[in-house]
Every structure is written in structure tokens, then in C-alpha cells.
Amino acid sequence: MKAVSPVREQLLEHTLVLLGTRGYNGFSYRDLAELVGVKTSSIHYYFPTKEDLALAAVQAYAANIGEIMRDMDVNGPLKEQVEKYLALWRKNLGTGRVCLCGMLAAEATSLPQNVLAALQAFYSMHEAWITQRLERAVADKGVQLPAPPSVYAMTILGALQSGLISARLFGKPCRLDAASAMLRSAVTPENGKQQAAPADAVLS
Amino acid sequence: MKAVSPVREQLLEHTLVLLGTRGYNGFSYRDLAELVGVKTSSIHYYFPTKEDLALAAVQAYAANIGEIMRDMDVNGPLKEQVEKYLALWRKNLGTGRVCLCGMLAAEATSLPQNVLAALQAFYSMHEAWITQRLERAVADKGVQLPAPPSVYAMTILGALQSGLISARLFGKPCRLDAASAMLRSAVTPENGKQQAAPADAVLS
DNA sequence: GTCTATAAGGCGATAGAC
DNA sequence: GTCTATCGCCTTATAGAC
Numbered sequence: 001m002k003a004v005s006p007v008r009e010q011l012l013e014h015t016l017v018l019l020g021t022r023g024y025n026g027f028s029y030r031d032l033a034e035l036v037g038v039k040t041s042s043i044h045y046y047f048p049t050k051e052d053l054a055l056a057a058v059q060a061y062a063a064n065i066g067e068i069m070r071d072m073d074v075n076g077p078l079k080e081q082v083e084k085y086l087a088l089w090r091k092n093l094g095t096g097r098v099c100l101c102g103m104l105a106a107e108a109t110s111l112p113q114n115v116l117a118a119l120q121a122f123y124s125m126h127e128a129w130i131t132q133r134l135e136r137a138v139a140d141k142g143v144q145l146p147a148p149p150s151v152y153a154m155t156i157l158g159a160l161q162s163g164l165i166s167a168r169l170f171g172k173p174c175r176l177d178a179a180s181a182m183l184r185s186a187v188t189p190e191n192g193k194q195q196a197a198p199a200d201a202v203l204s
Numbered sequence: 205m206k207a208v209s210p211v212r213e214q215l216l217e218h219t220l221v222l223l224g225t226r227g228y229n230g231f232s233y234r235d236l237a238e239l240v241g242v243k244t245s246s247i248h249y250y251f252p253t254k255e256d257l258a259l260a261a262v263q264a265y266a267a268n269i270g271e272i273m274r275d276m277d278v279n280g281p282l283k284e285q286v287e288k289y290l291a292l293w294r295k296n297l298g299t300g301r302v303c304l305c306g307m308l309a310a311e312a313t314s315l316p317q318n319v320l321a322a323l324q325a326f327y328s329m330h331e332a333w334i335t336q337r338l339e340r341a342v343a344d345k346g347v348q349l350p351a352p353p354s355v356y357a358m359t360i361l362g363a364l365q366s367g368l369i370s371a372r373l374f375g376k377p378c379r380l381d382a383a384s385a386m387l388r389s390a391v392t393p394e395n396g397k398q399q400a401a402p403a404d405a406v407l408s
Numbered sequence: 409g410t411c412t413a414t415a416a417g418g419c420g421a422t423a424g425a426c
Numbered sequence: 427g428t429c430t431a432t433c434g435c436c437t438t439a440t441a442g443a444c
Contacts, residue, residue: 007409022313025229028437042410044439096313102366105373106310109300110230120374146350146389147382154382155363158370162306162362169309170324178351178358185350211427232419246428248421 008046010036015057020097024054024107051112054104058118061100062125069129078136078187085129086180089160093173102161127153130183137187145186156183212250214240219261224301228258228311255316258308262322265304266329273333282340282391289333290384293364297377306365331357334387341391349390360387 014035018027029040029050047053065088072081092098101122108116127150134149145152159179167175218239222231233244233254251257269292276285296302305326312320331354338353349356363383371379 005409023227023229023311025227026311026314029439030436038409039411040438041412041440045409048439050438098310102369103310105369106302106307107227107230108369108373109226116373123370123373147385151382151385154370154379155359155367155386158364158366158383159359159362161369162366163359165306165309165312165365166327166358166362169312169320169327175358178355179362181351181355182359209427233421234418242427243429244420245422245430249427252421254420 005046007036007038007042011038011043011046011053012056012060015053016061016100017097019054019057020092020095020100020103023103024050025110051115054111055115055118058101058104058115058122062118062122065122066125069125074132074136078133078140079184082133082183082187086183089164089180090176092164093167093176096168098164098168099161102164105161123157126157130156134186141187141189143186143189152186156186209250211240211242211246215242215247215250215257216260216264219257220265220304221301223258223261224296224299224304224307227307228254229314255319258315259319259322262305262308262319262326266322266326269326270329273329278336278340282337282344283388286337286387286391290387293368293384294380296368297371297380300372302368302372303365306368309365327361330361334360338390345391345393347390347393356390360390 011032014032018032018035021027029043033040033043043053047056068088069085072084089099101119104111104115105119105123108119111119130153131150134143134145134152137143138145138149147155156179159182160176163176163179167173215236218236222236222239225231233247237244237247247257251260272292273289276288293303305323308315308319309323309327312323315323334357335354338347338349338356341347342349342353351359360383363386364380367380367383371377
């Protein structure tokens, strides 16, 4: 158990919120300082530059989600894993936040290389996770996909990222459901047939 | 033929580039003024506030793309229309730009309501276009989709938006291909079966 | 560790000459 | 229409007292 600075912890926590809500170019040290109740110079003590802060935030965000994803046994119940994974996405709904890494990916031109590398790692982690589940669905359940698992995983991750963003844009949480349904049906045997919209996929 | 101010035209044109590259919070009047070769005060003459500028940019962007989309006869050759549509997305590759509206959607919390409304209209326009083509593929070609056309259209648009962003993040243009392949296969009769990756969908 | 104070410059926006 | 000049504020970052 490593000793942690509670101020540093709070700074990081609020940075996660600010980045997920307004993005890298959309918040300042002043915003963060006021939220935590310190002066901006104290932020520099823990994170010398804003880029250091962003890197730490992406790493903490990825580590947190990565741990949850790694804790799901690859050989456990497929549908259960997928639902737990989708709940991870869904919990952003209504908070004004989107996926921190989806946000920063859009702002890539404002970010240094080490942050970009961390973002790439986040994307790769998700795509690998989804790919593994799709492969199991194909092998165990004979599911048929419209593309190879690793390719389909990329589109599903993209649809989820964009789903959060468009759900916030329209103020309609249900806009994430289309992407969720896509992953859900990909691990369900009777996919590939035209289906009625799932109960949670109401569109208006 | 309405008279147009060449300076206003240039300002708008460069704003499209700046917004698609760096986003709303990622560029300044100074950046824009230097690109066009005027002083910042001249920008205010044409666009009193930055929000006015953003609104005009979104409207110009949507009008330009909307015209191209409307010019494609709904009853024309399906595959040809889809390829023309995908070319619209592909032309961003390698330019450092993503879809202007996908970018601004991520920055929604920094934007005024009228810009958000214009962004929603852009999204709706694309989803309606894609939905119509998917419906034709289902009706004419008996294609089977993993979701109702309007739902699947939403995921395809999301995958395309995110595809551009992740292609830029990784520096790999081929990252857009997964989303392209999804739309392409959705209007191709022998979809639904497990397919080999299309030639342009090489992943590494 | 946290603060005050400040540097050095960027920001959007405006007034008014030409 | 375009400019110069400037306002008032914000930005990241640093020096140094405590």
C-alpha cells in the first residue's frame, strides 16, 4: 500500500471529470484549482505542466477501466461479460461526460506524443477485449459476423465512443443503445437475422 | 448569383480547416487572421463573435456536404452511391482533419445552443441518408441487417466519425476502412456470412 | 506542501481613425 | 472594410516566502 497524497488524488479525480466533460483545451488550471480548493501553483507542484496532468489522467483512467476489464474471465459467461462491459459505457450517460479517451482522441493535434501513445493503448486494449469475446461467440456459438472479429471490434468501439458523444449532443441517452445492441447481438446466436429493435433501443 | 466578399469567403474556408483540425477551443482569432492575412479586428467585422463564426462554419460545412448527398438519386445504383458517400469521408484521411461536426460534437459543452442544433441537423441528415440506402438494400436485395435500418445507420455513422478520429490518432488511414466495410457490406447481397477482410481493410 | 506574487503572453472583443 | 490601439481578462508557468 503506497502512501498517496490526498490532494494529488483529488486533483486527478477532478481532472478526469473536466477532461471528460470539456476536453483538454476546454478547462484551465484555474478551473481545477477552484474545484479542489487550492491555488493553481499547487497543481504545478504535483503536475509541472498541463501535459503531465493529461498524461496522468489518461493513465489513471485506462488503469481503472483496464482493471475491471481484466477481471472479467475470458471464459466466463459471454453475455454477462458483455453486459458488464456495456454498463461501463452506460454509466457516463446523463453526467455530461463522454469517454475521456474518445474526447482526447478528437483533440489529438493539441496533445504531446506520450499522451497520444497512452490513448492508442486504451483503444487497443478495448479492441483486444472485444475481439476476444467476438472470437468466442464465433467459436462457441457459431455466430456469424459481417466482418472478421478484429475488424468488427474496431467498428463497435467506434460506435460506442460516438454513441456517447451523440447521446450527449442530442440529450438522448438512448442514442448509445444502437451501439450497445450491436455488440449484444454479436454474441447472441440468433443474430444475422433481421431483428426487432431491443426494448432499450427506442429512438425518439 | 449573390455578391460575396472574398475575405469573408477565405475566413470561412480557413475556419473549416482549423475547426476540423484543432476544434473550437483549439484555435484563436489570431491563428485565423494570420492564415488569411488580415487583422483580428477584421474577423469581428464579418463574424462579431467566435460563436457566430462557428455557426457559419457548421452551416457551410453541412450545406456543402448536404448538396452532394442530395444530388445522389435515391433510386440510382446503390453501390455507386455508397462509394461516392464513403469517398466523402475518405478525403479527410492524411489531412490532419476529421469531420468538423464530429469534432464539434465532442466539444458540445463549449458551444451555444444554435451551434448544437446545427450539429444535430448534420447528424440527422446523415442518418436519414444512410437509412434510406439500407432500406433499399433490404427491399431490393433482400439483405439482412443485424438491426433495423435506422438503428444500424446510427452505428455506421458513429463508426465513420470515430474511424476518422482513430485513423488520425494512430496515423493509420486504414482505420477508417472497418467502418467503410460495414456500410459497404450492408448494401451487398451476400452479407451476413463471415467474410474475408476486404482488400482495403488491412489492419497493421 | 501550500501559499502570494508575478511574469510573459494569449484570449475575445471594442473604439475609432482612415 | 480594414486598420491601430487598447481594454480587461485569462492562460500556463515560475520564484520565493512560509
